[in-house]
Amino acid sequence: MISPQLLDDIVHHLKNSSGVVVLTHQDPDFDAIGSSLAWCLQLQKFNVPFHFFVADKTYSQFQFLPGSEFIRPDFPRSDNFDTVLILDSSNLDRIRKWDELGITDDGTVTIINIDHHQDNRKFGNFNIVENISSVGELTCLLFSMAGWEMTSDQATCLYSAILYDTGSFLNSNVTPSTYRASATLLENGANTALVTQNMYENITETDYQALKLMLDELVVEHRIAYSLLPAEFPTTSLKLIQYIRQLSGIDVALLFRAQDNGLVRISLRSKTQFSVSKFSALFNGGGHHRASGIVLPGTLETVSQQVLERLRKVMSDPQFYVS
Numbered sequence: 001m002i003s004p005q006l007l008d009d010i011v012h013h014l015k016n017s018s019g020v021v022v023l024t025h026q027d028p029d030f031d032a033i034g035s036s037l038a039w040c041l042q043l044q045k046f047n048v049p050f051h052f053f054v055a056d057k058t059y060s061q062f063q064f065l066p067g068s069e070f071i072r073p074d075f076p077r078s079d080n081f082d083t084v085l086i087l088d089s090s091n092l093d094r095i096r097k098w099d100e101l102g103i104t105d106d107g108t109v110t111i112i113n114i115d116h117h118q119d120n121r122k123f124g125n126f127n128i129v130e131n132i133s134s135v136g137e138l139t140c141l142l143f144s145m146a147g148w149e150m151t152s153d154q155a156t157c158l159y160s161a162i163l164y165d166t167g168s169f170l171n172s173n174v175t176p177s178t179y180r181a182s183a184t185l186l187e188n189g190a191n192t193a194l195v196t197q198n199m200y201e202n203i204t205e206t207d208y209q210a211l212k213l214m215l216d217e218l219v220v221e222h223r224i225a226y227s228l229l230p231a232e233f234p235t236t237s238l239k240l241i242q243y244i245r246q247l248s249g250i251d252v253a254l255l256f257r258a259q260d261n262g263l264v265r266i267s268l269r270s271k272t273q274f275s276v277s278k279f280s281a282l283f284n285g286g287g288h289h290r291a292s293g294i295v296l297p298g299t300l301e302t303v304s305q306q307v308l309e310r311l312r313k314v315m316s317d318p319q320f321y322v323s
């Protein structure tokens with residue numbers, strides 16, 4: 001249950017803020033960007049200055065979203081804001097360049113944390129953390145609780161957020177409330193055709209090459225399937241892990257992606273009650289029971305060996321399963 005008092009306090013704070021920095025997690029997805037843009041559009045209505053800082057450079061895929069012109073690669077000036085609104089990020093380590101923003105905990109800046117990750121560290125002065133499909137759905141609920149009229153632009157942004165984080169309403173995080181929120185968005189004029197075209201009918205030749213390379217490297221073993229992607233792997237907006245997940249007969253899908261900084265990023269998906277977030281916690285990673293991530297130093301070979309060895313061991317351990 002979302003506390004109406006807490007929401008009141010947050011709204012009061014935002015409306016009276018001298019400036020808001022909006023932030024979301026690194027390698028942002030449509031839930032991160034769509035939700036953030038809906039909040040930016042709301043701050044614009046309130047005439048509250050805001051700065052939506054995204055340090056990642058790969059955001060051309062979001063350009064079709066209303067308000068995408070708000071996305072800024074330049075640092076906010078620290079004397080221009082007193083509030084930070086953080087969306088879809090379970091902890092501050094997931095925010096790129098957080099340390100460079102110069103935000104101290106001396107109380108001069110208020111942090112508002114709105115998220116749906118179960119491992120959220122409640123790092124804010126205000127925290128709304130709900131077990132819900134997406135921050136898009138959560139934002140939709142909050143806007144309606146606050147009694148705010150939603151524009152079609154906001155509805156389009158939130159619709160893309162929900163569509164993405166639910167895997168087009170296919171994931172197990174979909175509830176009746178997700179459909180109700182989506183219905184509200186459509187009633188408010190969400191441009192579903194625009195979102196469909198840009199999210200699902202916009203695959204480039206490079207995307208297909210990336211998919212082909214990933215499939216060439218696919219390894220399928222007992223209950224597990226994975227692929228190793230080298231650092232020079234082409235950049236793609238395809239959710240490659242989804243293609244592994246769709247394989248029949250496996251419980252866990254993994255994608256190991258080498259970075260050029262000596263780190264390997266691992267995406268994990270579970271198709272059963274096996275919790276990949278519990279597993280990821282062994283390596284300081286986190287996320288949801290069915291979708292999580294880990295980052296480890298090393299080469300593709302050493303990291304994949306280390307993680308897979310551990311995974312094979314714990315897959316028969318009941319404490320890694322959720323009911």
Ligand SMILES: [Mn+2]
Pocket residue numbers: 031032088116133134135165
């Ligand atoms: Mn999300």
